Amino acid sequence: MLGEFEQLVLLAILRGGTDAFGAGIQREIEDHGGRRVSLGAVYTTLGRLEQKGLVEAWVGEPTAERGGRRRRHYRLRAAGRRELEHSLATLRRMTRGLTPGLEVP
Amino acid sequence: MLGEFEQLVLLAILRGGTDAFGAGIQREIEDHGGRRVSLGAVYTTLGRLEQKGLVEAWVGEPTAERGGRRRRHYRLRAAGRRELEHSLATLRRMTRGLTPGLEVP
DNA sequence: CATTAATACCACAATGTCGGAGATATGAGC
DNA sequence: GCTCATATCTCCGACATTGTGGTATTAATG
Secondary structure, three states: OOOHHHHHHHHHHHHOHHHOEHHHHHHHHHHHHOOOOOHHHHHHHHHHHHHOOOEEEEEOOOOOOOOOOOOEEEEEOHHHHHHHHHHHHHHHHHHOOOOOOOOOO | OOOHHHHHHHHHHHHOHHHOEHHHHHHHHHHHHOOOOOHHHHHHHHHHHHHOOOEEEEEOOOOOOOOOOOOEEEEEOHHHHHHHHHHHHHHHHHHOOOOOOOOOO
């Protein structure tokens, strides 16, 4: 079963397109989620998702920016997409017919 | 933060109207979630939600059925509804703009 | 008192969270 | 061009919160 935060991380990866990486994922979730998120939490979750085969990663080239370690990029695997779809479908069915603000249209 | 299963339980309570109780909540989740759920998991979660003040409970009168202990009924408190709305709103924002099957319309 | 329906408890597994250590790039100053 | 200060990002380890199933217990009915 996917946890709540795992769902968010998976969604953030999708939003980042092919460029998703740790710090960017953090930003994505903070921007849309209206909640603070630590980098540690993000990386721990990414590691677990990778272990479960839901996500794959590779290290990129150095960027043009100031400094820093190379980025590790992430992408959903087919299984990850399936899990995510399943979770969201359940939520959609559970909210169907409820009053506005709750319904996930 | 609400966990994944907590969200489901809260939603199931809403769906059950004023009659929500343990076993009924289990059924609701299994019917819509397409996944097996144990009663123990449901009660443990209900207890925690109650402790956090998201849900309130009271014991009902004996039913007309064969036997059994009295049902314990559950209802969302304002805080519970707020938490749930917040979780779902986050999810909605995160899925907006993604391809069908993922978007939570 | 046997049977049935429901709740409560407990132990363990999986997820969530954070802070800080470490790695690796850049650019400034000499 | 070397060195070093600094910025950016990843990894690790410890602990808190949630998730799960199995089993026991309670309370009703005939």
